[in-house]
Amino acid sequence: MEECLVEYFRTQMRTDPDMASAVAAIRTLLEFLRRDKGETILGLRESLKWATDCLTEVDSSVAVSSGGELFLRFISLTSLEHQDLSRCKKVMEERGELFLEKISLSRTKVAKLCHTFIKDGAKILTHSSSRVVLRVLEKAAAEKKRFTVYVTESQPDTAGKQMADALRRLNVPVTVVLDAAVGYVLEKVDLVIVGAEGVVESGGIINKIGTYQMAVCSKAHNKPFYVVAESFKFVRLYPLNQQDVPDRFKYKADTLRTVSDLSDEHPMIDYTPPSLITLLFTDLGVLTPSAVSDELIKLYL
Amino acid sequence: GTSVVVYMVPQYSSIHIAAVVVSMFSTIICGFLFLLVVKRLPEHVQVDDPAVVKRLAKKLERQQIPLRSDYGYKVSLFSHLHQYSRKAPLTQLLSIPSTVIHPSIVRLGLQYSQGIVAGSNARSVALLHAFKQVIRDYTTPPNEELSRDLVNKLKPYISFLNQCRPLSASMGNAIKYIKKEISNIPSQCKEEEAKTKLLTCIDRYIEEKIVLAAKAISKYAIEKISDGDVILVYGYSSLVNNILCEAFEKSRKFRVIVVDSRPRLEGREALRRLVQRGISCTYVLISALSYILPEVSKVFLGAHALLANGYVMSRVGTSQIALVARTYNVPVLVCCETYKFCERVQTDSFVSNELDDPDDLMVTRKGKTQLENWQDVSSLGLLNLVYDVTPPDFVDLVITDLGMIPCTSVPVVLRVKNLDQ
Numbered sequence: 001m002e003e004c005l006v007e008y009f010r011t012q013m014r015t016d017p018d019m020a021s022a023v024a025a026i027r028t029l030l031e032f033l034r035r036d037k038g039e040t041i042l043g044l045r046e047s048l049k050w051a052t053d054c055l056t057e058v059d060s061s062v063a064v065s066s067g068g069e070l071f072l073r074f075i076s077l078t079s080l081e082h083q084d085l086s087r088c089k090k091v092m093e094e095r096g097e098l099f100l101e102k103i104s105l106s107r108t109k110v111a112k113l114c115h116t117f118i119k120d121g122a123k124i125l126t127h128s129s130s131r132v133v134l135r136v137l138e139k140a141a142a143e144k145k146r147f148t149v150y151v152t153e154s155q156p157d158t159a160g161k162q163m164a165d166a167l168r169r170l171n172v173p174v175t176v177v178l179d180a181a182v183g184y185v186l187e188k189v190d191l192v193i194v195g196a197e198g199v200v201e202s203g204g205i206i207n208k209i210g211t212y213q214m215a216v217c218s219k220a221h222n223k224p225f226y227v228v229a230e231s232f233k234f235v236r237l238y239p240l241n242q243q244d245v246p247d248r249f250k251y252k253a254d255t256l257r258t259v260s261d262l263s264d265e266h267p268m269i270d271y272t273p274p275s276l277i278t279l280l281f282t283d284l285g286v287l288t289p290s291a292v293s294d295e296l297i298k299l300y301l
Numbered sequence: 302g303t304s305v306v307v308y309m310v311p312q313y314s315s316i317h318i319a320a321v322v323v324s325m326f327s328t329i330i331c332g333f334l335f336l337l338v339v340k341r342l343p344e345h346v347q348v349d350d351p352a353v354v355k356r357l358a359k360k361l362e363r364q365q366i367p368l369r370s371d372y373g374y375k376v377s378l379f380s381h382l383h384q385y386s387r388k389a390p391l392t393q394l395l396s397i398p399s400t401v402i403h404p405s406i407v408r409l410g411l412q413y414s415q416g417i418v419a420g421s422n423a424r425s426v427a428l429l430h431a432f433k434q435v436i437r438d439y440t441t442p443p444n445e446e447l448s449r450d451l452v453n454k455l456k457p458y459i460s461f462l463n464q465c466r467p468l469s470a471s472m473g474n475a476i477k478y479i480k481k482e483i484s485n486i487p488s489q490c491k492e493e494e495a496k497t498k499l500l501t502c503i504d505r506y507i508e509e510k511i512v513l514a515a516k517a518i519s520k521y522a523i524e525k526i527s528d529g530d531v532i533l534v535y536g537y538s539s540l541v542n543n544i545l546c547e548a549f550e551k552s553r554k555f556r557v558i559v560v561d562s563r564p565r566l567e568g569r570e571a572l573r574r575l576v577q578r579g580i581s582c583t584y585v586l587i588s589a590l591s592y593i594l595p596e597v598s599k600v601f602l603g604a605h606a607l608l609a610n611g612y613v614m615s616r617v618g619t620s621q622i623a624l625v626a627r628t629y630n631v632p633v634l635v636c637c638e639t640y641k642f643c644e645r646v647q648t649d650s651f652v653s654n655e656l657d658d659p660d661d662l663m664v665t666r667k668g669k670t671q672l673e674n675w676q677d678v679s680s681l682g683l684l685n686l687v688y689d690v691t692p693p694d695f696v697d698l699v700i701t702d703l704g705m706i707p708c709t710s711v712p713v714v715l716r717v718k719n720l721d722q
Contacts, residue, residue, distance in 0.1 A: 202698070202707050238705045240525065240599070240632035240697055272705070275694075290709040297706075297713055 001284025021068030062198030128154035203274035203289025470606030538603025610694035659683035
């Protein structure tokens with residue numbers, strides 16, 4: 001059962017590389033719901049929770065766990081008072097499909113909100129490879145705006161090079177810089193845009209390692225630091241500092257499984273506190289970091 | 302309204318005059334309604350205004366409650382607040398047995414003014430227990446309805462308690478709840494039934510808002526305490542003490558630094574209770590704060606009230622701790638139940654505060670009492686502040702029974718609570 005689930009998830013990720021891992025996870029959960037032969041609503045919820053845990057073991061990013069939890073909440077946030085279990089399941093499946101439809105449009109909504117902040121002649125700095133940032137820059141390029149992009153190389157997986165290739169295909173002038181050169185390059189740029197793997201309750205973000213550094217430097221240079229994220233990435237976590245982020249998000253899933261002593265491993269993500277972020281662009285609108293808690297209360301309560 | 306009308310009708314005509322007159326009338330009526338709706342400043346922060354003091358004296362005379370007089374020279378910045386002496390409690394001016402005030406309320410007032418019952422939760426619980434006794438002994442007079450008469454009976458008690466010691470935000474919310482419950486009693490309800498209903502309401506309020514809330518807050522707070530932590534606490538907060546004892550029971554390894562300040566020295570009580578449980582503690586005075594902070598990993602603070610603009614009102618010294626902790630990049634966590642959230646907005650510690658007995662600042666060492674004759678020096682004023690407000694930028698996290706929220710989300714919680722009710 002577990003291998004079937006994981007196989008489906010991996011197939012989804014392979015067929016559409018542009019899809020967010022959280023969207024693939026939600027598609028998998030919807031398929032799991034359809035195939036589930038449970039007898040009770042409570043049993044259904046339990047098995048969905050179990051399925052989400054399985055998927056977080058495959059891909060330990062924050063978005064998968066937050067997306068799964070939000071999916072579960074969205075489909076159960078309706079009256080399930082029908083006598084017939086199959087009718088309840090049908091209602092849940094319909095809501096699941098509605099949820100999936102809403103979030104597949106979320107990237108377009110974010111791009112529509114954000115591209116107006118990129119003025120003609122702007123110099124943008126971004127970190128590592130983010131598909132949402134790519135979509136925003138695509139939209140801005142489609143609106144015939146001229147801008148140049150600096151991308152950090154983002155070790156240890158040099159994901160920044162992929163971002164640079166994608167941007168070159170759009171005919172956007174792009175330069176790859178070292179992670180250590182962020183402070184050097186910041187005086188030339190006008191704004192900083194990064195994606196997020198997770199948006200936490202305080203309004204801060206969890207993103208690829210190196211984001212916190214970039215945020216501190218932009219604050220020192222007084223450059224605006226924008227974050228683009230879809231709403232399914234909002235997670236009920238409240239880290240107080242870097243140490244407070246749970247280990248299950250910091251390292252890749254296979255590292256957590258194989259390595260026993262994590263103090264030798266280097267974390268893949270870091271936490272950026274809300275005081276360093278200017279604005280967050282989400283499909284729920286343009287939010288200040290303090291408004292994120294408001295939206296989270298609405299989403300989760 | 303007038304300017305819009307002028308723009309739309311450029312010609313000088315009778316329609317124009319009529320429109321101007323109508324718009325003037327509407328602004329006058331709006332202004333009048335605004336004056337009715339806007340809240341007047343409470344009397345206890347307008348002590349330097351003689352008209353307000355006279356109004357208060359008349360009100361107290363009507364309710365047959367003696368007026369407590371201020372004591373000693375007040376520092377000019379705080380001359381708009383009351384300053385009472387503990388040596389002259391209000392009960393000395395009452396004729397005991399008093400016919401107007403219920404004896405349990407008299408006892409409660411004395412306990413407040415002498416500082417025997419202190420601390421936000423303790424005062425609210427004592428108040429609710431005293432009100433339960435009042436309700437038990439209450440009989441509806443003939444031709445009166447319980448829902449209206451009982452509320453009127455409670456008004457002089459509340460004024461009396463206010464004179465003994467200004468009401469706290471939590472007490473204010475508790476009183477609002479009781480008054481609402483009493484006025485919601487249907488008129489056909491029999492007296493015994495109504496009384497039992499009110500008593501169960503009060504018990505449920507205490508159970509839900511204070512006892513169970515403390516359990517929920519401990520559950521969230523324990524997630525934030527990791528092994529090897531050094532936790533700093535200030536003064537004595539019943540909630541923070543509860544959290545630390547529960548965390549210790551769940552075998553978390555941490556040590557505590559208790560910071561204390563004069564003249565109340567409440568930290569000693571906190572220290573005593575923590576050491577009794579077996580938690581290793583350090584005790585410092587607030588002047589050693591910047592010396593001890595490099596060792597600290599987290600700061601846990603209690604709150605007297607959380608204001609609608611995100612400011613935290615707590616014992617004086619709290620904002621200093623939050624400020625120094627912020628400069629050392631130490632996370633500051635405030636623990637507060639939702640019944641202490643209040644709709645007031647305050648940006649400084651001057652406008653609304655409490656002045657305690659200035660004689661408390663006199664200290665006797667080696668047989669000599671410093672400042673013994675401070676009243677004789679005309680230019681000397683002693684200031685014993687009780688509360689201060691901490692801005693939300695110094696607070697990293699607020700733990701409430703609804704979950705962990707940033708300090709700026711207090712209005713959201715107030716909105717959600719109002720929707721629930």
